Amino acid sequence: xxRSLLSGDMPRSLPLALILGCILICLALAPFLxxxxxxxxxxxxxxxxxxLVASYDLLLGYxxxxxxxxxxxxxxxxYGVALTSAxxxxxxxxxxxxxxxxxxxxxxxxxxxGLFSLRVRAIFFAMITxxxxxxxxxxxxxxxxxxxxEDGLTFKTPRELGPAFxxxxxxxxxxxxxxxxxxxxxxxxxxxxxxxxxxxxxxRVVNSPFGRVLQAIRENDFRAESIGYRVVYYRVxxxxxxxxVAALAGSLYAVWLRYxxxxxxxxxxxxxxxxxxxxxxxxxxxxxxxxxxxxFVLAQNYLQNLxxxxxxxxxxxxxxxxxxxxxxxxxxxxxxxxxxxxFFPAGVVGRLxxxx
Amino acid sequence: xxxxxxxxxxxxxxxxxxxxxxxxxxPPLFSDGPAVTQVxxxxxxxxxxxxxxxxxxxxxxxxxxxxxxxxxxVSCAFHAGELTAIVGPNGAGKTTYFNLISGQIPASAGRVNxxxxxxxxxxxxxxxxxxxxxxxxxxxxxxxxxxxxxxRLVVQAKLGRGFNLWSMVSxxxxxxxxxxxxxxxxxxxxxxxxxxxxxxxxxxRKLEVALLIAQDPDVYMFDEPTAGMSVDEAPVVLDLIAELxxxxxxxxxxxxxxxxxxxxxxxxxxxxxxxxLAADGAPAEVMASDVVQEAYMxxxxxxxxxxx
Numbered sequence: 001x002x003r004s005l006l007s008g009d010m011p012r013s014l015p016l017a018l019i020l021g022c023i024l025i026c027l028a029l030a031p032f033l034x035x036x037x038x039x040x041x042x043x044x045x046x047x048x049x050x051x052l053v054a055s056y057d058l059l060l061g062y063x064x065x066x067x068x069x070x071x072x073x074x075x076x077x078x079y080g081v082a083l084t085s086a087x088x089x090x091x092x093x094x095x096x097x098x099x100x101x102x103x104x105x106x107x108x109x110x111x112x113x114g115l116f117s118l119r120v121r122a123i124f125f126a127m128i129t130x131x132x133x134x135x136x137x138x139x140x141x142x143x144x145x146x147x148x149x150e151d152g153l154t155f156k157t158p159r160e161l162g163p164a165f166x167x168x169x170x171x172x173x174x175x176x177x178x179x180x181x182x183x184x185x186x187x188x189x190x191x192x193x194x195x196x197x198x199x200x201x202x203x204r205v206v207n208s209p210f211g212r213v214l215q216a217i218r219e220n221d222f223r224a225e226s227i228g229y230r231v232v233y234y235r236v237x238x239x240x241x242x243x244x245v246a247a248l249a250g251s252l253y254a255v256w257l258r259y260x261x262x263x264x265x266x267x268x269x270x271x272x273x274x275x276x277x278x279x280x281x282x283x284x285x286x287x288x289x290x291x292x293x294x295x296f297v298l299a300q301n302y303l304q305n306l307x308x309x310x311x312x313x314x315x316x317x318x319x320x321x322x323x324x325x326x327x328x329x330x331x332x333x334x335x336x337x338x339x340x341x342x343f344f345p346a347g348v349v350g351r352l353x354x355x356x
Numbered sequence: 357x358x359x360x361x362x363x364x365x366x367x368x369x370x371x372x373x374x375x376x377x378x379x380x381x382x383p384p385l386f387s388d389g390p391a392v393t394q395v396x397x398x399x400x401x402x403x404x405x406x407x408x409x410x411x412x413x414x415x416x417x418x419x420x421x422x423x424x425x426x427x428x429x430v431s432c433a434f435h436a437g438e439l440t441a442i443v444g445p446n447g448a449g450k451t452t453y454f455n456l457i458s459g460q461i462p463a464s465a466g467r468v469n470x471x472x473x474x475x476x477x478x479x480x481x482x483x484x485x486x487x488x489x490x491x492x493x494x495x496x497x498x499x500x501x502x503x504x505x506x507x508r509l510v511v512q513a514k515l516g517r518g519f520n521l522w523s524m525v526s527x528x529x530x531x532x533x534x535x536x537x538x539x540x541x542x543x544x545x546x547x548x549x550x551x552x553x554x555x556x557x558x559x560x561r562k563l564e565v566a567l568l569i570a571q572d573p574d575v576y577m578f579d580e581p582t583a584g585m586s587v588d589e590a591p592v593v594l595d596l597i598a599e600l601x602x603x604x605x606x607x608x609x610x611x612x613x614x615x616x617x618x619x620x621x622x623x624x625x626x627x628x629x630x631x632x633l634a635a636d637g638a639p640a641e642v643m644a645s646d647v648v649q650e651a652y653m654x655x656x657x658x659x660x661x662x663x664x
Binding site for chain 2: 004007008204205207208209210211212213215216218219220222223224225226227228229230231234237241
């Protein structure tokens with residue numbers, strides 16, 4: 001059962017299995033284990049970023065294709081849901097249509113970019129994605145009538161996913177294990193289950209014959225062509241698939257935030273974050289996406305607090321409080337990345353699975 | 357000069373085959389020779405003699421890189437059950453000729469026909485599907501994947517299952533079984549789960565041959581299959597090639613420098629020189645031929661081949 005859910009891709013390392021199990025349980029029970037607006041928000045972001053990073057890993061880690069347009073696809077999905085929700089009114093139908101249209105549009109755009117550039121060499125794809133992504137980001141901020149420009153769009157999700165919606169009053173008195181049963185809880189599980197399904201789907205794809213061909217292309221595209229695989233078709237298919245999953249992750253993000261804006265879903269900074277998460281976790285293993293995204297989002301959200309606390313602890317010593325000041329958190333984040341790439345060149349998962 | 361030489365090759369190279377073949381004169385000797393107008397492609401004439409269609413035929417196959425003609429109007433036909441050794445000094449165009457046949461380099465002129473079908477413009481993967489199988493001079497595998505995975509990929513390509521996105525690989529037991537059969541044949545079953553980059557050079561060469569066997573093509577193309585192999589390892593690969601020869605419906609092309617290998621395996625030798633076909637015939641005749649010896653500046657074919 002577990003084997004077929006994981007598509008036969010077992011963790012193959014006890015520490016890795018424990019870490020992954022721990023992440024899964026923490027995310028599944030996050031609202032109950034870590035009640036609080038900020039903690040649940042962090043957990044939801046982790047879920048969404050796991051999918052986003054995993055879909056990027058399908059391209060980079062499995063297909064060996066470098067793309068800088070992944071946030072663009074993410075943004076297309078998010079804007080899809082935002083636009084349909086804003087124009088059709090709140091409702092699950094608006095979310096479903098927005099997500100499907102977003103995913104379809106992302107796949108079509110990926111197909112177009114892929115057919116134009118992947119025929120030649122994968123490096124052109126990287127350059128073209130960079131250009132298209134910048135163009136789309138500019139377009140979104142300029143078309144303020146449609147997209148709300150730099151301010152973005154705020155919209156309403158179905159009532160059932162909002163904090164005002166209460167349920168379970170009769171049976172549990174509206175509270176379960178000290179957690180209020182409201183729409184925000186439902187929204188979290190909407191995101192969690194959506195992310196879980198998408199992640200397991202990706203796991204299925206990378207462990208299918210198709211996934212093996214992608215690995216072969218990454219290893220040696222020349223020989224892959226020579227044993228009879230039309231490399232460009234596989235690369236384009238992987239790009240489309242990865243783009244539509246990224247768009248669906250974007251839709252989940254939009255549903256969670258009830259807001260989209262260029263800075264939250266389209267920025268180049270986000271693209272670099274994704275790259276870092278893939279590298280830290282370990283390229284070419286989707287479990288790496290899980291670990292990379294979790295570590296990164298946690299660091300982003302809590303490193304500042306942790307350092308503030310640490311700097312207070314050493315307040316009496318010279319220099320250290322300055323170094324550990326909460327304002328320097330980005331510096332330490334950078335140091336952490338350099339160290340992790342230095343010590344885990346194959347990522348955390350690669351390390352745990354015993355590949356150097 | 358090369359042109360007239362090629363003309364000679366086409367005219368006189370093939371018609372005598374498989375009868376004893378007279379080897380071609382080197383151009384300077386015969387550049388004022390009789391003007392031949394009725395050019396008969398060697399494949400054509402062979403066809404008349406053998407009464408069977410060639411599996412693979414190249415007609416005036418040419419490639420130019422800038423002003424340099426790397427392969428110069430080579431016309432040749434390759435038949436089922438025949439192992440043809442392609443020899444010639446370094447830079448003679450042997451590997452380039454291979455690249456033209458398997459599609460890595462597009463031809464400037466001429467045609468490649470596989471079982472009568474024109475594949476001159478086909479992509480590499482399309483040629484593979486059509487029945488061309490190519491092993492490479494420099495080991496060219498999927499280094500980060502296991503030995504079994506390397507082979508399974510070839511079997512999977514052959515069965516056209518690459519675009520299967522939803523089923524788990526483990527459900528395709530038949531792919532694994534076929535891959536394991538071939539591993540057993542090439543005596544690599546013990547290394548089944550080893551990552552290819554950690555394999556010894558000899559075993560990598562064996563795997564290179566194994567990939568080709570898994571592909572089961574109509575035309576096997578080996579480019580120095582034993583290059584860099586130890587004396588102990590080379591016979592395993594050569595035995596495999598000899599086994600393939602027993603399959604009478606396949607044609608084998610072999611680029612090779614080692615004379616003993618050619619002697620023991622080849623049914624026919626073609627000599628390339630400066631990109632053009634210089635001789636074509638049974639091994640004994642080609643090797644003994646004065647003309648070829650002269651062509652190689654008096655040192656003889658063996659002398660040349662011993663150098664490289």
